[in-house]
Amino acid sequence: MATEVLMPRQGQSVESCIIIEWKVNEGDVVTEGQPLCEVETDKATFEVEATASGTVLGIFYPAESDVEVLKVIAAIGDEGEDISAMRPADESPAAAPAPAAPAAEEKAAPAPAPAAAPVAAAVSATGLASPRAKNLAAKKGVDISTIAGTGPNGRVIERDVAAAQVVTPAAQAKAAAEGLAIPEVGTGLGGRVTAADLTSVAPEAVAEAVASMDFPGAVNEVPVKGVRKVVAGRMLNSLQTTAQLTLNSSVDARSILGYRSKCKAAPEEAGVGGISINDVVLYATVKTLGEFPELNAHMLGDKIVEFGNVHLGFAVDTPRGLMVPVIRYANLMTLKQLSAETKRLAKACIDGTVDPDALSGGTFTVTNLGAMGIESFTPVLNAPEVGILGVCSVQQKPVAGKDGSVEFVPHMGLSLTFDHAAADGAPAARFIASLRNKLAAFELTLAG
Incomplete structure (x- = not known):
């Protein structure tokens, strides 16, 4: 009897997946565990494997189809078996992908050279040359x-x-x-x-x-789907439904830079060489949020939910677009543990293997653009979260000494966006001030 291949459920929050490409054709012989197709959720990509060995008797949805989880997408069995009962009601035989094109198929002719930069005339009909x-x-x-x-x-x-x-x-x-x-x-x-x-x-x-040139020239149409579609929808909804306000400040960065240098110089067995400036900022943010529950919260229309634990989201730039994995119970972690979990989640996002459930449930988010030289910016809330912290680059800033002299001191920019419907400006400003104090004397923060 033929075996059904189902669109698997990847996390409790995933309702459907997009088939990116089929790696097999109908009629191919496959073995159990062999990848059949690559699919994409709104958060990650993964492969669907064959659930049995045999012949691919039917492929029920073509590439680019958005298929609900647990629906039958293919059938595997013995050649000649009847699989009509397995076909989904919304599938037609024409939907199956065409077999791969033969290698000898002619390639499309190259595009002509731009009109403004003419070169030689077209080749002669004979194609002969001495x-x-x-x-x-x-x-x-x-x-x-x-x-x-x-x-x-x-x-x-x-x-x-x-x-x-x-x-x-x-x-x-x-x-x-x-x-x-x-x-x-x-x-x-x-x-x-x-x-x-x-x-x-x-x-x-x-x-x-x-x-003489075709207007507007070459264009490239990019379908809005997958991660891009989700990010677009969330950002637009966030700006339309929340009262966002951003406070910009900066902090003396000598303490965190000095601590980072000590970590790099520490013996390998200490296990702190991988701790980054971003890890330090995340750790200090978690400690600060413990003092300001109004920012470690969700705004849910007629109520505000304040969380007793910090589930910290952090933005990751991936080949598929922006992702925000969540460090759960970040307030219970040491700096080393926080650093390791941050790297684990970031790598999973970049590799496309992150568990979709790890991309939800955050209570506050941090986004860091400091490595790109950004001095200040306006982060957009990851609604329904009440706050998001933007981390900026380290810049030299003139500071007046007690004797009237001027000293240039490295400062890191901080940009806090919060929902003014859920929190007032004064507590948000006090949050920034407390975070500055923890970063400016980071080793004391660790001691606490």
């Missing part, structure tokens, strides 16, 4: 198939190659973008025109070149 023409083309680095021949029967001869103008792709792009003239001969190999050879052209020439 040996001398071929030798010269090889020396000049010219694609002889792009040269129109003037010899007998359209044959490309030596003089055709000698007269051919060769323009590098970079030069073509620059000429089109900036309206620059292309000289007959360049300084590159074999007279090749490079980007450095381009010069300005008259305004009328620019207008003529631009007028």
Whole structure:
């Protein structure tokens, strides 16, 4: 009897998955445990494996289909078995993916060169070329198939190659973008025109070149789906349903920089070499949230839920987009434990193996753009959370000494966005002040 392959449930919060691609075709023989397809939730990607050995008798949904969990997506069994009873009601035979294209299938013709940067005329119908023409083309680095021949029967001869103008792709792009003239001969190999050879052209020439180009030029349409779709929906909903206000400040960073240096210099057996500045900020944030339950909270319409434990979310930039894994019970962890859990969750997000349930349940979020040189920004709340902390880069800041002198001291920027409907400005400002104190004397914070 044929075996059903179900769309598995990945976490309690996942209701459907998108099939990214099938790795097999109908009629293929597979073994139990062999990957059949790759699917994507709104939070992670994973492979669906064969639940039995046999022949793939049916594939019920094509790539790009959004399929509810626990629905039958394929059937495996003995060749010739009847699987009509297994087919979902919303599936039709036409939905199955077509077999892979044969290797000999012709490739699409390349796109034409930009109009503003013309090169040689189209190749002759015969495609013939003399040996001398071929030798010269090889020396000049010219694609002889792009040269129109003037010899007998359209044959490309030596003089055709000698007269051919060769323009590098970079030069073509620059000429089109900036309206620059292309000289007959360049300084590159074999007279090749490079980007450095381009010069300005008259305004009328620019207008003529631009007028001949297709407007608006090349575009790339990116479907909004998966993580991008979820992030877009959440951010828009957050800004539409919350009263967001951002407070910007900075903290003397000498203590945390010094502590980070000590960790790096510590013996390997101490196990603290991997502790980062971000880990330090997360740890201090957790300690501060214990003093301000109004920010470690959710705003749920007619009620505010304040949490006794800190479940700290932190933003991770992944190839699939922004993810926010949650460090559960962060308030019960040491700095070393917090650092290890942060790295574990971040790696799972980047690899696409994170448990979807690890991406929900946060009570407060931290997002760090300091490594990108950002001095201040406005984080968007991860609703229904009441607060989110933005961590910025370390910059030298002039500080007046008691004797009137000025000293440049490294300072780290902090940007706190909070929901003004759930918390007032004064407690939010006190939160920032307390966090500054903990970071400015971080070793004392550890001692506490």
